Amino acid sequence: MTTPTDDLKFEDAYVPEPEPGPEPLHRRLGLTDDEYRSVCRILGREPRPAELAMYSVMWSEHCSYKSSRPFLDRFPTEAPWVVVGPGENAGVIDLGDGWLAALRIESHNHPTFVEPFQGAATGIGGILRDVFTMGARPVALWDQIRFGPLDQPRNRYLFTGAVSGIAWYGNAVGVPTVGGEVAFEECYSGNPLVNVMCLGLMRSDELVLGTAGRPGTVAVLLGAATGRDGIGGASVLASASFDESSTTKRPSVQVGDPFEEKKLIEACLELYRRGLVVGIQDLGAAGLSCATSEPAARAGVGMEVHLEAVHVREPGMTAAELLMSESQERMMAFVDPDHVDQVLAVAERWEVDASVVGTVRAGGTLSVYEGDELVAEVPAASLSEDAPRYHRELGEPGWMEDLWSNTLGLVAPPDTSKTLLLLLDDPSIASAAWVYEQYDHMLFLNTVIGPGHDGTLLRVKGTRKGLAVSTDGNGRLCYLDPRRGAARLVYEAALNVALCGARPRAVVDNLNFGNPEKPEVMWQFRETVEGIAEACEALGVPVVGGNVSFYNETDGQDIYPTPVVGMLGLADPMPATPPRLDRAADGMDLWLFGPEWAINLAGSAFEQVAFGHVGGRPVAPDPTLAAAAIDAAVTLAADGLAPVLHDISDGGLAVAVAEICIASDIGVSLRVSDWRHLYAEDPHRFLAAAAPEDGDRIAEVAAEAGIPARRIGRFEGIDIVFELPGAVASVDVETAARTYREAIPRRVG
Amino acid sequence: MTRIGVITFPGSNCEHDTVHALGLAGADAELVWHRDTDLAGLDGVVLPGGFAHGDYLRPGAIARFSPVMGEVARLADEGRPVLGVCNGFQILCEAGLLPGAHIANRDLAFICRPVEVEVVDTGSVLTRAAEPGRRLRIPLNSYEGAWVDPTGEGRVVLRYTDDPNGSQDQAAAVANQEGNVVGVMPHPERASEPILGSDDGLVLLSGFVEACREVKV
């Protein structure tokens, strides 16, 4: 066996022209000619095929963030409770009393479009690994999913397939999916979005990082056998074949195995508990290439890897294939040489396959062997740190001014009862029960408030703490004004956790965008990042992680800019009886918290659903009011003053009040001074139900927090009754409930 | 203290929840790995929910060959209380300790939501503490939740009031003739604390713990 050279000397000057011919290998792998030259410059020579493969996956947009990195630095990432910020596999925050929470969000948009069931399922597998890589037990999942309208068969196929895939994987792996979002818009027809978020819990001494450790540390590959799955999935190699002479079709579709993942979780958690690993890294996009180079780069070391030791599913895989494979359910553990036997024994007990595949070396070189043959020798850090950075061109879209001036300008209000039913029948607003009842959302006995409410509230057993989570996205709003829209999502998510009695503590974000090579898309991106950053700063909440998904376009048509915000809040102590939607009762008052805004319907579900209109400029959020609303909500929830709290979002006041009535099976009568108040989605507003005798106390809470609050109605009877100036409209709760519950099931048949 | 073993197969996932709830019902519950074969000192066993062996092939098909299952069968023969919840119910059927088998839910969708069941037979270790006719709200969480039994030998002890999955006789829980082996499809451990929405499952688990205690003396 050849021994690895110490630090190689790379010449700087040699930059060959890319090979002539029909389509050089680097292009087929998704590298540009300039990127190819950079590789040559780094290596001081032309790359070997396996090396080119490694650079192509590691420098892909997905792995390198080459278009987005410069912007993401804008996010505030610090707070006293942040233990691990962006950059690791998941963000980690301190909950006090020795408890840590790990949080991460990821997209699986393109795989879902290719194969919805496995694409969405493997998204769940991947996000779980990001979290248990940190040492935490994954305790809950959320899914944010967006599709084209359900009247098209292809969209139904994608939607039902993705939901089944999430259910299949999440349920079988044994991590409850406790919330999420479902939305339908034409712009997602060619490009569905599947984002998934995971929360993990651990004790503070269980935290592990993705570091390779010191020279001598041994790399142990755990989990599923490596096959040709998803080769080049990250580098958009979808159909190009690696070797033109071979006719085998190389599938890009990864297949998930939740059973393997479940065993892997238990095995890894035991390794952490027993202190048997120095560091650990999951194998996701870019597979082995990433799981060797990144931990080595983080530790400032190199590594020697032996591909023949990798346990494989199929014979005859090339070095490049082994390095690029995205086979699921694999982890790379870095282990002190004295602990290797114990690690292998733990793996065996959990029936997880394990192989020793490498050793950490001093000096920063990653040397990869196949038997005696050296197939790759590159500076480990160059794969991640030397990835290209693109300062893509930005340009405000020419259409913004037109959009903003294109207001609907209704003269007369439409029929209130019909409009309410129309909104409740909209699949983006309607009950998501058809989705979340396919997900185990109760496992672990932590789910105090489950799906179907504004936020999810989980208890932390053995403590008095509660964790509240809300995830929010709204592509239409962000299309109309990315900065305002994105900021409003942060405030909405923060208010949602506050309505569970929790204080916002950390944000993760998933930025789903179109083609970054278009200046308009990069402008939307920059504005969105700005909006999120401004709102997080105003709230004092750090961003601890996120994900960027570009190239969400089909036939040149980009999706709406669609950031998704995941907010984690901490309630310590957790309210004894947290507010719920189903606790409104006869005789309770209905309170509206929040300002009487200018009457703005821009971007509302009302304009879109009732009139097919998307235009106008949405209202800007107000940081002061946002903070006041959060304060008031937390106090009301903590004191148990309001049995019901509910924010006003999609569909406005009319839908929000109907949701309370449906959940509680009770009617309401309410008064508003202008019909537009029923549908406006202006931020920082929420509803409360409370006993009449608590009215004074409620008004005090509002005054102390600095937010206006008014009694606008009373729960009674079996109808939802709106008293408008000069008109009264009503819908019976039973009809409303049927419409709301049937909207999705009746469309998917 | 009544000692109850909660058998954990690779892929089980409700084992910790089951231990937690049995504790609330007054037992001292502990995990037993599926390769262990020593159940001495245990007064009863529970096979918890989850996806043993990924539910591959058929739920419970592979799990029934786990080394521990011989001992479980012996306990069952001796008349000790044996309870299977959800996946545990499927395993007991595959193992032949309960009659019948499970097929996919009628609507071919996984169902996770509370359902209402009625106590129809109190002659089992699961239902002995509940009044006949009592209705309980307990979460269901299964895909292959429909029980079928061409032999008609099963003793239905809990019945759905509004059949969610197409089970024969609307069966939600089934016992052997002796009543000491019971399988239940909804999860009583998920209905064991008011803060989680219902504690109706406690009457079932407490009855089971009691049965284990009695066998002991």
Add this chain to the structure above:
Amino acid sequence: MKVTVNIVRRPDIADPQGATVARALRDLGHGAVRSVRVDRSIHLEVDGDDPDQVRAEVVRMCEELLANPVLEDFDVVVEG
């Protein structure tokens, strides 16, 4: 040797999947579809050179694990 095991659901056992697929096919315009049953087929590679012996062993595998006698019948084909 290559062996195929066809596992078919016994006729008295409901087949919700078959019923659903039949409905979906008719909805797609395939009105000629009378009935559909969805079964499992298992393809094994088994060491051995005596087809009868291999067959006998696979039959045992079916009795033990691959088929559930309450629900299913099976049929073993050794393809050599």
Add this chain to the structure above:
Amino acid sequence: MKVTVNIVRRPDIADPQGATVARALRDLGHGAVRSVRVDRSIHLEVDGDDPDQVRAEVVRMCEELLANPVLEDFDVVVEG
């Protein structure tokens, strides 16, 4: 007419279920088992009397609904 559709996972696509079943069979003492793949077979009854026509229609059903072209290959056998 009776038609059988054999749907098999494309050879490169992982089959975790098959791998798990193979492991279980070996644990049960069937050491001769090399590999297992778990697939589906669908049995249809379709109105019609021209086997070629029926076959063509079932092939369409496979393309539209029964098989997943990204993961699976299929094969249609008209049994008359």
